Amino acid sequence: FLPTTVIITAIVGSMIGSAFTTIATVGVALFGVGTAMGFSPAIMAGAILSGAIFGDKSSPLSDSTNLASSVAETDLFAHIKNLMWTTLPALILSIIIFLVIGMTHDGASVANNLKLAKLLDPTWWTVVPLVMLFVMAWLRIPAIPTLLMNIIVSTVAFFFHGNATEFSNVLMNGFKTDSSNVILQSLLNRGGMMAMMGTVIIIMLALALGGLLTEQKILTAVMAPFAKRIKTGSGVITGTVLSGIFANFMIGEQYLATILPGQLWKESFDRVKLDRLALGRSLEDSGTVVNYLIPWGVAGGFAAQTLGVPVIEFAPFVFFALLSPVFSLLSAWTGIGVKRVSD
Known part of the structure; x- marks a missing residue:
C-alpha cells in the first residue's frame, strides 16, 4: 500500500x-x-x-x-x-x-x-x-x-x-x-x-521577511564571498544546493529559497561553463523540496495542517525530499547528468 x-x-x-x-x-x-x-x-x-x-x-x-x-x-x-x-x-x-x-x-x-x-x-x-x-x-x-x-x-x-x-x-x-x-x-x-487562510498568512509573513533580507542584501552578503571563490563545476552545484537549504531554514518560503540562490549563483555557473539547466535542477533539488521538511516553512506547515501530523514527525519519512539533494550532490561530484556549455 x-x-x-x-x-x-x-x-x-x-x-x-x-x-x-x-x-x-x-x-x-x-x-x-x-x-x-x-x-x-x-x-x-x-x-x-x-x-x-x-x-x-x-x-x-x-x-x-x-x-x-x-x-x-x-x-x-x-x-x-x-x-x-x-x-x-x-x-x-x-x-x-x-x-x-x-x-x-x-x-x-x-x-x-x-x-x-x-x-x-x-x-x-x-x-x-x-x-x-x-x-x-x-x-x-x-x-x-x-x-x-x-x-x-x-x-x-x-x-x-x-x-x-x-x-x-x-x-x-x-x-x-x-x-x-x-x-x-x-x-x-x-x-x-x-481553510487556507492560515497558510496564506504564513506565506505573506515569509515573503515580507524575504523582502527585507533581499533589500538589505543580508543573504547575499553571507553567501556571495563563497560564490566568488569556488572555481569548479561540482563546487558551484554544491554551493547552490547548500544555499537553497540554508535559505529555506532562514526564510521558510520555497519561492524565495529558489529565487535568491538562483540570482546569487547564476554568474558562477556561466563562469565555470555549466549549462543553466544544471542551475535549475540544483534549485529544484534544494529550494523546492526541502521546504516540506522545515517546521516553520510554508509547505511543511501546510502539509502538517492538512494531514494533522507535525512536521518533526513526518520529516524523517519524506524520503524523496531527503534524497533529492543527495542525488544532486552525487551528480555534481561524479559529473553524471551535468550539462556543460559546449565550446
Missing part, C-alpha cells in the same frame, strides 16, 4: 502540477485509508508527500517548476527532462524503502476500506479535467491557459449537479457530505479558501 500511495500521488501531482492540491485531495483520502489499515500517520504522511513533491517537481503546470526554469532562464520542458537525472533515482529509491517498510508491517486490515468503497460512486466526467490537463501538457500549452480551461470545464461540470450558491459555498468553505459514515466525513468534509 505504501509504494502504491507514492505512485498514485506522483501521477496525480504530475497531472495537476500542485503538491498542495494533491496532498489536500487524494492525499487526504489515502491518509484515511492508510491509517485505517494500521499504518503510522507519520509514515503515511511521508509516503504522500514523497509522491506529491515528485509530481509537483515534474509537471509543466507546477508553479515551482516554472519558477526555477525562469530563474535559470532555460526552456521549461528541457528543464523538466534534465530534472530526471536526480528526480527519478530519488523516487525509485523512495518506493523501494516504502516497499520494505510495508512488508514489515503487521496488523493491516482492509475491512473498513471495503465498507468505504461501497459508498463511493465515481462517474466518468470526473476524469475529464485530468485527461485535459495531460493532453494540454503533452501539447506544451502554457500553464495559465491550461489551468483556466480546466477551471472552466470543472465549473461547468459542477453546475450539472449544483447551483451558484452551492458553488460559492464549496469554494469558500469546502465540500460537505450528507453521509452519516464517520470515515467518509473525515475524508471529504474539508477544504475551501477559508
Whole structure:
C-alpha cells in the first residue's frame, strides 16, 4: 500500500502540477485509508508527500517548476527532462524503502476500506479535467491557459449537479457530505479558501521577511564571498544546493529559497561553463523540496495542517525530499547528468 500511495500521488501531482492540491485531495483520502489499515500517520504522511513533491517537481503546470526554469532562464520542458537525472533515482529509491517498510508491517486490515468503497460512486466526467490537463501538457500549452480551461470545464461540470450558491459555498468553505459514515466525513468534509487562510498568512509573513533580507542584501552578503571563490563545476552545484537549504531554514518560503540562490549563483555557473539547466535542477533539488521538511516553512506547515501530523514527525519519512539533494550532490561530484556549455 505504501509504494502504491507514492505512485498514485506522483501521477496525480504530475497531472495537476500542485503538491498542495494533491496532498489536500487524494492525499487526504489515502491518509484515511492508510491509517485505517494500521499504518503510522507519520509514515503515511511521508509516503504522500514523497509522491506529491515528485509530481509537483515534474509537471509543466507546477508553479515551482516554472519558477526555477525562469530563474535559470532555460526552456521549461528541457528543464523538466534534465530534472530526471536526480528526480527519478530519488523516487525509485523512495518506493523501494516504502516497499520494505510495508512488508514489515503487521496488523493491516482492509475491512473498513471495503465498507468505504461501497459508498463511493465515481462517474466518468470526473476524469475529464485530468485527461485535459495531460493532453494540454503533452501539447506544451502554457500553464495559465491550461489551468483556466480546466477551471472552466470543472465549473461547468459542477453546475450539472449544483447551483451558484452551492458553488460559492464549496469554494469558500469546502465540500460537505450528507453521509452519516464517520470515515467518509473525515475524508471529504474539508477544504475551501477559508481553510487556507492560515497558510496564506504564513506565506505573506515569509515573503515580507524575504523582502527585507533581499533589500538589505543580508543573504547575499553571507553567501556571495563563497560564490566568488569556488572555481569548479561540482563546487558551484554544491554551493547552490547548500544555499537553497540554508535559505529555506532562514526564510521558510520555497519561492524565495529558489529565487535568491538562483540570482546569487547564476554568474558562477556561466563562469565555470555549466549549462543553466544544471542551475535549475540544483534549485529544484534544494529550494523546492526541502521546504516540506522545515517546521516553520510554508509547505511543511501546510502539509502538517492538512494531514494533522507535525512536521518533526513526518520529516524523517519524506524520503524523496531527503534524497533529492543527495542525488544532486552525487551528480555534481561524479559529473553524471551535468550539462556543460559546449565550446
